[in-house]
Amino acid sequence: MSEPLHSPEAPSQRARPRRLLRLVNQREAARVSRLLRAEVVGGVIVMVAAVVGFAAANSPIADGYFALRDTRIGPEPLHLDLSVGQWASDGLLAIFFFMVGLELKREFVAGELSRFSTAIVPVAAAFGGVAVPALIYVAFTAGSPAAHGWAIPTATDIAFAVAVLGLIAPRIPPALRMFLLTLAVVDDLIAISIIAVFYTAGVQLLPLLASLVPITVYAFIVRRFPQWFARSGWGPWLILLPIGIVAWALFHASGIHATIVGVLLAFLVPVSGAGGTQLAEVFERRFRPLSTGIAVPVFAFFAAGVASGGESRFPFDPIALGIMVGLVAGKPIGITLSTWLLTRFTRAELDESVRWRELVGVGALAGVGFTVALLVADLSFADAADADTARLAVMAGSVVAVAVAAALLVRRPRSRTR
Incomplete structure (x- = not known):
């Protein structure tokens, strides 16, 4: 990202720093705005579905709720006699991962991730936001089988995070909104790779x-x-x-894990073609309501259904502590530290519209882990008590992360007098 040391330009031009976290062009900004609006709506729907599922699991209808979730349907000879909950996590989430794959393809071919100068910041921040929470979790669970769940606090739920951002900080700089969106996209790619390789x-x-x-x-x-x-x-x-x-x-x-095929199929969809046809964008508009309105909410409804008085050892089990501290502290530390290192050791600096406090707040908001985090929790533990502990920790950690982000992102009105 640095320019040649010996440049024929004037010294003032040579020393000009490269601005980080700034919008590239009006068309890209408009596309991101449309996507953010869709994610806000989807995030609200998922929140409602998760609350209803948790309430159902802790209400008089809990027996019927768990009976429905565990009902097995599907052709047994094809090894597809899955429970309703498994159909939601393995089947419906493939639609969600298809949408993630379309956005990844779009970003890599024609979006922020297609240019090194703009991709380096969210990519570095995403890797930092994955590494630090994983290390924190391992520190709590080292030497026990529970360490296998190290990837649970590494994932960011883009729909939840964007929806919360729109509610608590609707007037933050557009560059930070784009940063969160691109960060979450890279985060999803890392999570997909982790699931494919380690789970x-x-x-x-x-x-x-x-x-x-x-x-x-x-x-x-x-x-x-x-x-x-x-x-x-x-x-x-x-x-x-x-x-x-x-x-x-x-x-x-x-x-x-069958959801990976959703990403593979999405990567095969052309972003542009003959006559300027952008099939990936067409599919994204056409199928997003299916993902945000049905697939992810149904998964959230069943995944959030944890009986608070059941077998879980929440909140003082090492699993719960590792997940919550990883989400609440590990995410903002990893993201902020990675971005600071770029500004410290390169000729790059934050755009003048971005405050470090708000950057830390966006890092805290990335600690809202839900869809992929709950999926990894299901894949990590065979023991029901461990899985329930992890699910409760994901939900609790996400709520605390929202509170921390709100404290950092809500802008106080500026005084009109000096």
Whole structure:
């Protein structure tokens, strides 16, 4: 990110620092604004679903709620006789990960992550925001089997975080909003990689190789006819969806978490094509209501259903302490420290509209971990008590992170008198 030392430009131009966290162009700002509005609505829906699920698990209808969650449906010969809760986490979340993959593809090809100078800040911040919470969790659980859940406090829930940001700090600089969005996108990519590498028990090669057939067919037709799929209202549902379901089923049978196939299929969708067709953007607009309005809320409804008086050892178990401290303290420390190191050891500085206090607040808001954090909690523990402890810790830590972020981000009115 630094420029050549020997430049023919004037000394004042040579010494000019590179501004971090600033919007690049008006079109990108407009796109981010649309996406943020959609995430705010989705985040509110998910919040409501999570509260209803938690209330149902701690109410007189708790037995019916847990019976519904544990009801098994699906064809047993295909090893798809899953519980309703598993269908929500393994099946519906594949739609959510498909949307994440579309946004990742868009950012890498034509967005903030396509330029090194603008990508370095959120990428470095995301890695810092993953490493520090993981180290904090391991410090609490070192030497015990519970250390396997080290990735739980590393994930940021983009819908929750953006929704809370819109509620508590609607007038913060647009550059910080874009920073949070891009940070969360990179965070999701890291989380996806962690799930694929560290939370796959064993891989069955035959179904994994077989999944290449529908994935290849999908790639061919979606790249061969992007304009037709962009214009057609029924084509994606009648052609692409069945192919995607076959690929999902084969991935599930292979032992790799089936939500990963959503990201793979999204990466195959062209961002731009003949005639300027942006199929990825069309799919994002068309399928986002399905993700934010159905898939993620249903998952949240079942994932948040933890009986507070059940088998969990919340809040003083090392699992709970590691998750909560990782989310509340580890996230802002990792994100802020990474950004500070960039400004300290390079010729870069924050944009004049961004305050360090607000940057720390955005880092704290990144501690709102829900969707992916709860998914990793399910994958980390076979013991029900450990899983319930982790879920409660994720929810409690997220609430505390919101409180910390609000204290840092809410701007006090400036006095009119000097």
